[in-house]
Amino acid sequence: MQPFLVELKMTKILIIGSTGQIGSELTMLLRSIYGASNVVAGFIESAKPQGELFESGPAAAVDITNAQQIADTVRKYRIDTVYNLAALLSAVAEDRPQLAWHIGLGGLFNVLEIAREMHCAVFTPSSIGAFGHNTPKINTPQDTIQRPQTMYGVTKVAGELLCDYYHKRFAVDTRSVRYPGIVSSLTAPGGGTTDYAVEIYHAAARGETFQSPLLAGTFLDMMYMPDALRATIELMEANPDRLIHRNAFNITAMSVDPETIKSAILKWLPEFKMEYCPNSALQAIADSWPDSMDDSCARLEWGWLPKYDLHAMTLEMLISLNAI
Numbered sequence: 433m434q435p436f437l438v439e440l441k442m443t444k445i446l447i448i449g450s451t452g453q454i455g456s457e458l459t460m461l462l463r464s465i466y467g468a469s470n471v472v473a474g475f476i477e478s479a480k481p482q483g484e485l486f487e488s489g490p491a492a493a494v495d496i497t498n499a500q501q502i503a504d505t506v507r508k509y510r511i512d513t514v515y516n517l518a519a520l521l522s523a524v525a526e527d528r529p530q531l532a533w534h535i536g537l538g539g540l541f542n543v544l545e546i547a548r549e550m551h552c553a554v555f556t557p558s559s560i561g562a563f564g565h566n567t568p569k570i571n572t573p574q575d576t577i578q579r580p581q582t583m584y585g586v587t588k589v590a591g592e593l594l595c596d597y598y599h600k601r602f603a604v605d606t607r608s609v610r611y612p613g614i615v616s617s618l619t620a621p622g623g624g625t626t627d628y629a630v631e632i633y634h635a636a637a638r639g640e641t642f643q644s645p646l647l648a649g650t651f652l653d654m655m656y657m658p659d660a661l662r663a664t665i666e667l668m669e670a671n672p673d674r675l676i677h678r679n680a681f682n683i684t685a686m687s688v689d690p691e692t693i694k695s696a697i698l699k700w701l702p703e704f705k706m707e708y709c710p711n712s713a714l715q716a717i718a719d720s721w722p723d724s725m726d727d728s729c730a731r732l733e734w735g736w737l738p739k740y741d742l743h744a745m746t747l748e749m750l751i752s753l754n755a756i
């Protein structure tokens with residue numbers, strides 16, 4: 433049992449997108465908390481679970497765009513909670529906007545309809561990408577203007593609204609956080625604007641010069657994976673009577689730019705070098721996102737508190753990548 437949970441729900445969980453950056457680690461953590469046989473790893477044929485993820489518990493082919501497949505799996509395993517982690521990240525979504533909508537909104541609609549019929553709770557992540565140019569950039573409030581101009585952002589805002597609608601109209605227990613960029617050492621994110629914050633550590637560990645696609649001064653919220661996983665589970669375990677908000681809570685652990693991360697790495701690897709190799713598409717997306725979110729509602733309503741700041745995260749990343 434994890435120390436951060438005092439009382440546990442009895443639950444049967446389906447994770448859709450269990451082989452992605454967050455899904456792969458969330459599945460293993462949920463299995464360690466709720467029992468391996470109670471956590472089904474949903475996957476698509478092109479991304480089957482491997483190794484420990486496959487061997488440690490049940491797995492089922494669940495394509496989020498296939499409502500029948502979701503319903504069959506929920507029925508078969510008597511699922512009561514769905515963690516919906518299927519999505520295209522921001523840069524890929526800009527390249528393939530139709531597919532991003534199909535997975536992000538069409539898929540979410542499938543999940544919510546099945547949750548309504550079969551009485552499941554649903555977690556679906558939102559993101560810093562749910563904000564846009566006219567949102568206050570510093571200390572971005574919980575409730576504020578949300579007019580993103582990326583397809584990723586459009587799906588996230590629409591998803592937040594749809595989840596709130598299903599909660600109010602049909603009493604589906606929907607909950608969500610606006611994840612910042614998530615830094616982890618196991619599974620690569622793939623196609624996000626914040627991916628550089630993962631890649632920089634890999635480059636440092638390999639002794640390579642990192643080519644930053646984002647410019648100095650591009651501040652974005654970030655979080656180390658253990659905090660992101662804990663936030664997710666703590667929100668799903670939170671007392672619903674205390675939740676004024678639901679979809680979705682701002683959460684953050686740090687606000688950093690490439691130079692800040694470089695400085696943190698230099699403390700351990702003084703030879704580390706970084707140069708700028710700007711990517712205009714990524715820069716445009718990053719420039720439309722907050723510098724730093726205000727997560728006080730999450731702190732107040734369900735006790736959110738990050739444990740890892742930049743330096744603690746850097747130390748663990750470099751150790752797990754065998755760099756120090």
Ligand code: SER
Pocket residue numbers: 521522523558559560561584611612613614623624625626627
């Ligand atoms: N990490 C995501 C991305 O960069 C943002 O939520 O697309």
